Amino acid sequence: MSHQTGIHANEELKKYFAKSRNGNVRVIKVSIKNEELTLDGHHSVKNNWENDYDQSVLPLIEDDQPCYILYRLDSKVDKNYEWLFISWSPDTAPIRQKMLYASTKATLKQEFGSAQVKEDLHGTVKSEITLNGYIKYKKNAIAPAPLTSREEELQEIKKSEVHTDYNVDSKQQTLGGVSFPITASAKSAVEDMLNGLYDYLQFKIDMENEKIDISFMGKVTIEELPTKVPTDSARYHLFNFKHNHLGSCIETMVFIYSMPGYTCPIRERMLYSSCKNPLINTICSLGLNIEKKIEIDSGAELTASYLYDEVHPTKTSNLPKFAKPKGPPNRGPKRMTKPQQK
Incomplete structure (x- = not known):
């Protein structure tokens, strides 16, 4: 199975992404609805990014429903603000939902602008995506080599794995x-x-x-x-x-x-x-x-x-024989070598 879902941002979300460049938007929540990436919530800048974090991010999180959170930091690169990309995928969410969100993440980053995403944060419990959880993640993280979109998708799906014994009645x-x-x-x-x-x-x-x-x-x-x-x-x-x-x-x-x-x-x-x-x-x-x-x-x-x-596929038994290629033209007669006399 290809892990690309074909889901893209709708027009409302694209317009809001463009609006968010002015620096007044602190956080954007994106959800998948009706097979589209949809704007599902947002908050404006009130204080610095650390003081805004918990009161902006946590109210947007639902216990059993995955979503994406784009959080604007205060640092800039080439006059553009840097953003934290949060993938919320709770363990209690349906498996198909977690797969869908993991497979669509690369598409959302591309449509928002991958160059503006400074870091990725994945969470399955709320403590992982709080301000303390983010700071802990930064302390423990070792900068990895850049991943391709395909590698990012596989990594997200692997993080969402559910390990159970396999039998007829298992999921x-x-x-x-x-x-x-x-x-x-x-x-x-x-x-x-x-x-x-x-x-x-x-x-x-x-x-x-x-x-x-x-x-x-x-x-x-x-x-x-x-x-x-x-x-x-x-x-x-x-x-x-x-x-x-x-x-x-x-x-x-x-x-x-x-x-x-x-x-x-x-x-x-x-x-x-x-x-x-x-x-x-x-x-x-x-x-x-x-x-x-x-x-x-x-x-x-x-x-x-x-x-x-x-x-019963047909088996080809009479394979063509290898045809020895012709030598270069005008190469002259073969040279004979005399055996060495002892």
């Missing part, structure tokens, strides 16, 4: 993705498929409850399979592809991840991409052997010939 976040638990009905459907009751299962993510549930199960032919793929939302599919190969009747379990382009909301695309591999691991842990994994944009791609070619 965890790691650098490689998010694992939502599957429901009891989804688990039962996989076990029934293992016993031959179904040859097709379809899974969906319950966004509200952060779980993966079964959305369809049944007997489906290869001709009917394309009609089961939604055109406006992502899905996971398990299909027992029954076909003939070299004179034998073969059954191949295929995992299909369908994502209909950019018709899906950004959050849905990100979550389906992140949950894919953990779901595959969960299904395999239940005893179902997935032999082929494919990704599609549309159900129209799922023809019998397409699946056959995916399951």
